[in-house]
Amino acid sequence: MQWEQTKLRIIDGFKEAKAILSRQLATEEYKVSKVLQDKLVQIFETKEPEEAVKQIIREVHMRGDTALFDYTLKVDGVRLDSLEVNRRQVEEALAQVDSRLMNALKLAAEKIYLFHEKQYQVLKGGLKKIASNTIMRPLERVGIYAPGGIASYPSTVLMTAIPAKIAGVKQLFLVTPPGKDGKVPAETLVAADMARIDRIFCIGGAQAIAALAYGTQTVPKVDKICGPGNIFVVMAKKLVFGSVDIDGLQGPSEVVIIADEMADPANCAAEILAQAEHDSLASSILITDSFELASNVKREVQKQLVLMKRRVIAEESLKKRGIIIVVSSIDKAIELSNSYAPEHLCLDLRKAEAYIDKIINAGCVFLGDEPTVVMGDYIAGPSHALPTGGTARFSSPLNVTDFIKYTNIVNVDRTSLQELGQAAITIALTEGLEAHAQAVEKRLNKNK
Numbered sequence: 001m002q003w004e005q006t007k008l009r010i011i012d013g014f015k016e017a018k019a020i021l022s023r024q025l026a027t028e029e030y031k032v033s034k035v036l037q038d039k040l041v042q043i044f045e046t047k048e049p050e051e052a053v054k055q056i057i058r059e060v061h062m063r064g065d066t067a068l069f070d071y072t073l074k075v076d077g078v079r080l081d082s083l084e085v086n087r088r089q090v091e092e093a094l095a096q097v098d099s100r101l102m103n104a105l106k107l108a109a110e111k112i113y114l115f116h117e118k119q120y121q122v123l124k125g126g127l128k129k130i131a132s133n134t135i136m137r138p139l140e141r142v143g144i145y146a147p148g149g150i151a152s153y154p155s156t157v158l159m160t161a162i163p164a165k166i167a168g169v170k171q172l173f174l175v176t177p178p179g180k181d182g183k184v185p186a187e188t189l190v191a192a193d194m195a196r197i198d199r200i201f202c203i204g205g206a207q208a209i210a211a212l213a214y215g216t217q218t219v220p221k222v223d224k225i226c227g228p229g230n231i232f233v234v235m236a237k238k239l240v241f242g243s244v245d246i247d248g249l250q251g252p253s254e255v256v257i258i259a260d261e262m263a264d265p266a267n268c269a270a271e272i273l274a275q276a277e278h279d280s281l282a283s284s285i286l287i288t289d290s291f292e293l294a295s296n297v298k299r300e301v302q303k304q305l306v307l308m309k310r311r312v313i314a315e316e317s318l319k320k321r322g323i324i325i326v327v328s329s330i331d332k333a334i335e336l337s338n339s340y341a342p343e344h345l346c347l348d349l350r351k352a353e354a355y356i357d358k359i360i361n362a363g364c365v366f367l368g369d370e371p372t373v374v375m376g377d378y379i380a381g382p383s384h385a386l387p388t389g390g391t392a393r394f395s396s397p398l399n400v401t402d403f404i405k406y407t408n409i410v411n412v413d414r415t416s417l418q419e420l421g422q423a424a425i426t427i428a429l430t431e432g433l434e435a436h437a438q439a440v441e442k443r444l445n446k447n448k
Contacts, residue, residue, distance in 0.1 A: 008272075008301055008322040010294050014332050017325040021285070021340045023390040043074050053235045057210040064216035071207040078178045083218045085184055085200040090193055093186035101187060108379050109158050109194045115381030116163045120400045135407040138168030141220060142403060143212035144197065145227030146188060148177040148204060154191035159383040160226050160398060161195035167403035172197050173222065175212060177204025205229075209236035213244040226398065228385065247398055251389040252281035254321075255373055256340060256362075258333045259297075259348040261290035267372075268293070269300035271346055272322065273314055274374055280316035285342070287325045287333040294324045334358050341392040344373045363392045417443055 011017050037047045044052040059067040065083060073079050124136070144160045147153050157174065164172055174197045176184055184202050192200050201219055203211060209229075215221030225237060226247040237246045255275040259268055272284040288294055301318070308314055327333050334355060337345055341361035349355065352367035359365055363386030364376050377384050385398035421440045428436035 008298060008318045008324065010291075010298060010324045010326060012291070012326045014327050014336065017287075017323075017327065017336055018339060020323065021336060023340070049231055050235050050239075053206045053232055053239060056206040056232075057213075057236060057239055060207050060210035060216065061214045064211075065218050068203050068207050068211055068216060068219070071205070072178065072203060075205055075207070076177060078180065078182045080178065080182055080202060083201050083203055085189065085202055089183070090189050090200070093184075093189035094193065096186040097190045102190065104379075105154055105158065105187075105191055105194060108155065109162060109191075111379055111381040112158055112162045112383070113166065116166045116383075116400050120166050123400065123404075133409045133411070135409060136404055137407065138170065139164075139223045139403050139405060140169070141171045141173070141222040142169045143222040143225045144172065144174045145204075145208060145212075145225060145229050145233060146174060146176040147227075147229055147233075148179070148185065148188060152185035152188045154187045155378050155384065156227060157188060157191035157197070158195055160385055161192070161197055163383055163398060163400050164226070164403045165196055167400040169403050171199075171220070173212070173220065174200045175203050175208035175219075176200070177208075178202045204233075206232045206236035209233060209240060213240035224403070226385065226402065247385065247402055248387060248391060248395060249389070250385070250387075252283065252321075253278045253344075254283035254342050254388060255285065255344040255346060256337045256342040257284075257286045257346040257348060258330065258337060259286060259288045259290075259293060260330060260350060261288075261293055262350055263288070263293060263348040265293060265296035265300045266304075267370075268297045268348060269304050271348075271372060272297070272301055272318070273304055273308060274372075275344070276314040276317035276322060277308065277310040278313075278317070280313055280320060282317045283321040283342075284318065285323050285325065285340070287327060287336055289327055289329050289333065291326050294326050298324060330355065331358070337362065341387075341390045343386045343388045343392065344376070346371050346373055361392045363387045363397055 011020065040047055040049065040052050044055050046052055056071060059071070068083055069080055142164050144157065144164070146156045161172055161174070174192050176188055179185060182202070184200065189200065201208070201211070209225060211219040212222045212225050222244060224245040224247070225240070228250040234249050234251070238249055253275060255271065257268055257271055268286055272286060275282050275284040286294070286297055305311060305314060325336065327336065330349065338360045343363040345359065345362040345365045347355060347365060347367040348371055352371070356365070364382060366373055366376060376382065383398040386392070387395040387397070421444050424440050425437040428440070
């Protein structure tokens with residue numbers, strides 16, 4: 001997506017807005033800083049992130065644990081004694097986390113469990129009704145990637161691991177980068193314990209993805225890798241796909257807010273800034289049919305921005321990818337949103353429910369008296385692992401079906417052979433596959 005390097009601005013009109021919201025996808029859009037390029041040259045002798053990732057994958061595939069220790073030192077600046085977190089460390093984390101956070105995580109885990117358990121039961125019931133010739137089985141092993149290093153994201157652990165456990169995944173592994181002290185943050189370990197993750201590994205970046213994809217002496221090979229990460233994680237997932245399944249290529253976070261003249265400008269501004277504080281590549285977009293609201297929201301953003309701890313990040317995000325759009329009607333706003341296919345869509349509208357059927361492309365829709373994406377980020381129940389970069393046009397939020405595979409069963413008896421065999425022969429001969437036709441014909445002749 002191409003954006004002008006300006007401050008948060010107001011665009012008046014559908015045509016210009018549609019051109020601005022055109023998509024260019026995923027990792028090709030990311031640009032690395034001069035500092036990061038210099039570090040890539042120092043470690044990998046290349047300025048290209050993808051070349052560095054290929055080198056990491058190749059080395060982990062060939063040298064296993066030794067490469068993991070080496071890259072954790074080179075990339076993260078941490079010398080590890082062990083790649084795996086032991087139970088004693090988890091117990092220590094459980095004792096460290098304060099009760100308020102512990103209770104909040106427990107509540108979140110309960111809501112996530114209830115939502116996905118209901119989905120699983122509906123899925124099983126529907127399968128029994130319509131597909132008796134299909135066997136549904138969970139994946140054997142799944143790897144979860146949780147970002148870390150500087151910050152911790154226990155919510156990502158819960159949102160990704162719990163649906164997998166409900167689906168029946170037999171072995172669930174977590175990889176997450178170490179902090180500068182060489183440890184995984186306590187809150188991350190607590191979330192992993194709540195989600196009943198089987199093993200935890202203190203590794204991050206492309207090397208963690210490679211380890212899950214191919215296996216090492218310590219890290220088991222998995223069937224699927226899920227979870228968001230930085231550009232190196234996304235590129236690694238893309239490159240190992242085929243050897244292992246992935247959940248998708250998550251890009252920077254994004255929100256579209258559709259609001260009418262009755263919306264509270266302060267709430268809209270807060271929603272914009274909540275998205276902008278993620279990182280400088282996050283996208284915050286307000287679409288409204290009220291120029292007055294647009295002007296008031298812009299003023300409110302500047303007012304709230306000065307109080308933010310992550311002000312520098314938010315300012316950069318709004319400068320690159322923040323925009324307020326004024327259109328002639330809410331229907332036009334929805335048309336723009338469907339074209340953009342946002343990760344999050346917040347409907348701050350009177351009678352928002354009336355517009356639900358018109359929403360075609362969105363990862364998650366928020367509505368109600370107090371619509372806010374933050375509730376979905378942490379506590380509402382559905383997973384916050386959502387399609388980004390316009391992929392909501394064809395993909396879905398992470399859910400139990402991501403951890404299930406299907407095997408079709410075809411029972412060929414004499415009756416079905418007599419009824420369908422000749423048609424199969426005809427199609428086979430049309431495609432020039434004589435042996436296919438003979439395989440059926442011999443059975444037909446034998447039964448005469």
